[in-house]
Structure formats: C-alpha cells, structure tokens
Amino acid sequence: MQPFYVTNSPLDPAPLVAYVQTPADGAVVTFAGVARNNFEGRATAHLSYEAYPEMAATVFAQLADEARLRWPIGRVAIHHRTGMLAIGESAVLVVVAAPHRQAAFEAAAYIMDRIKAVAPIWKKEHWADGEAAWRE
Amino acid sequence: MLSIRIRFFAGHRDIVGQAELSLEVQDEATIGMVWEDLCVHYPRLAGYSGRILxxxxxxxxxxxxxxxxxxxxxxxxxxxxxxx
Structure with a gap:
C-alpha cells in the first residue's frame, strides 16, 4: 500500500484505513471528495481529473508532514483519482489517524484545503449541456 | 545555453497545444524569465501570470x-x- 498515490483506478478507503491505524490511535478520520452532479446549480455530466503524477504524490507527503507539525497525529494516507469520474465516484481520499479525534478531524480538513490550494491536480467539469471547462 | 524540458497541464496544455516542450534557454535563466518568454509566444498564458505556481x-x-x-x-x- 502506497500512502501517497495517484491512480486511474477507482478509490477504496479500506486499505488506507488499515494502513494508518495503529494500536495507539483512538480516531481514524476518512474524508472522501466525491464527484457531485452540479456546480452552483449547473448540471454536471461527469468530471475528469489530470495530475502531474510524478509531483503530486511528493506534494501529498509534504502536506502530511505540514499537518504533523500542527497536530499530534499518526499516519496519513492520501489517494487521488485521475481520468474520467462518474457522478458519485470518489476523486480523493484523505485518511488520518490520531490518538484523539479532534486532531484527526482538524488535520484531515487542513490537508484537504492544502490539496485544493497546491497539489498539481486539475479538475475539468463536463457539463450536461456538452460544454467542458477546467476549474481554475 | 541550457536545455530544459517544460511540462504543460490542464488549461496551459490546451493553450500551448502540447504537453511538453524542449527549449534552449540562456545561462543564468530563471524560471520566471522562461514564463515571461512563453507568455510572449502564447499570449493567452499571460492571463495566468501571478496565479501560477x-x-x-x-x-x-x-x-x-x-x-x-x-x-x-x-x-x-x-x-x-x-x-x-
């Protein structure tokens, strides 16, 4: 199991949860970012994601380290999907273990915000009316 | 001169029309200088100046x-x- 990974295949949280959890942890937070059927009310047919794959996994590891400087957390795993995603499929999984839940919740939220800000991964909205545009 | 390879993604790739470009740049070139040159060749890139990493x-x-x-x-x- 690679904790930081970009893949064209569907995401499964189970191996990430198994990877992060140690006997010292009282909390495991799993966040899934999911392809939604609209953006501000405009109907979305599907999404596609493109990554700079050689860099994205390195950035994920750096973001986990950033979070570890701010909260007492244990292991972190981040997987991101690329390619075409149907509505309802997971685009990203952020899984954080910690001795206590507050740190796990806050670190997971922080990591997700940072992924949005700096991870070299781009989302294209394919609208139901046939148009498509990079979200930027 | 230095040989560099440039990777383009998402909206940038659409503008440039390719995912990669090999370029010769002068010694002592910075990445910011390369960006400025690209914006001259591909004016639509200029709208991203200040918003890129x-x-x-x-x-x-x-x-x-x-x-x-x-x-x-x-x-x-x-x-x-x-x-x-």
Whole structure:
C-alpha cells in the first residue's frame, strides 16, 4: 500500500484505513471528495481529473508532514483519482489517524484545503449541456 | 545555453497545444524569465501570470529560481478550486 498515490483506478478507503491505524490511535478520520452532479446549480455530466503524477504524490507527503507539525497525529494516507469520474465516484481520499479525534478531524480538513490550494491536480467539469471547462 | 524540458497541464496544455516542450534557454535563466518568454509566444498564458505556481524537477520553486541544464520545469495553473 502506497500512502501517497495517484491512480486511474477507482478509490477504496479500506486499505488506507488499515494502513494508518495503529494500536495507539483512538480516531481514524476518512474524508472522501466525491464527484457531485452540479456546480452552483449547473448540471454536471461527469468530471475528469489530470495530475502531474510524478509531483503530486511528493506534494501529498509534504502536506502530511505540514499537518504533523500542527497536530499530534499518526499516519496519513492520501489517494487521488485521475481520468474520467462518474457522478458519485470518489476523486480523493484523505485518511488520518490520531490518538484523539479532534486532531484527526482538524488535520484531515487542513490537508484537504492544502490539496485544493497546491497539489498539481486539475479538475475539468463536463457539463450536461456538452460544454467542458477546467476549474481554475 | 541550457536545455530544459517544460511540462504543460490542464488549461496551459490546451493553450500551448502540447504537453511538453524542449527549449534552449540562456545561462543564468530563471524560471520566471522562461514564463515571461512563453507568455510572449502564447499570449493567452499571460492571463495566468501571478496565479501560477512554479516547479523545477517536481519541487516547488519561485520565479527567481535559477535553472540548470536538463531541468524539468512546470508551470502549475490554478488548481481545482471550488469550495471547501
């Protein structure tokens, strides 16, 4: 199991949860970012994601380290999907273990915000009316 | 002269029309200078100035980062936004 990974295949949280959890942890937070059927009310047919794959996994590891400087957390795993995603499929999984839940919740939220800000991964909205545009 | 390889992604790739470009740049060139030159050749890129992140060899860099022969350069367009 690679904790930081970009893949064209569907995401499964189970191996990430198994990877992060140690006997010292009282909390495991799993966040899934999911392809939604609209953006501000405009109907979305599907999404596609493109990554700079050689860099994205390195950035994920750096973001986990950033979070570890701010909260007492244990292991972190981040997987991101690329390619075409149907509505309802997971685009990203952020899984954080910690001795206590507050740190796990806050670190997971922080990591997700940072992924949005700096991870070299781009989302294209394919609208139901046939148009498509990079979200930027 | 230095030989560098530039990777383009998402909206930038659409503008440039290719995912990669090999370029000769002058010694002492910075990544910011390369970006400025690209904006001259591809004016639609200029709208991204100030909103991009720079990377050299898959590590974040700044506009003033000096390039070396063989570097892989990337200009990272604004990342998938949306709300948190």
């Amino acid at each position: 720079f990377a050299v060899n898959q590590q974040f860099a700044t506009a003033t980062t000096l390039l070396a022969d063989g570097d892989e350069v990337a200009f990272i367009p604004p990342v998938s936004g949306g709300r948190s």
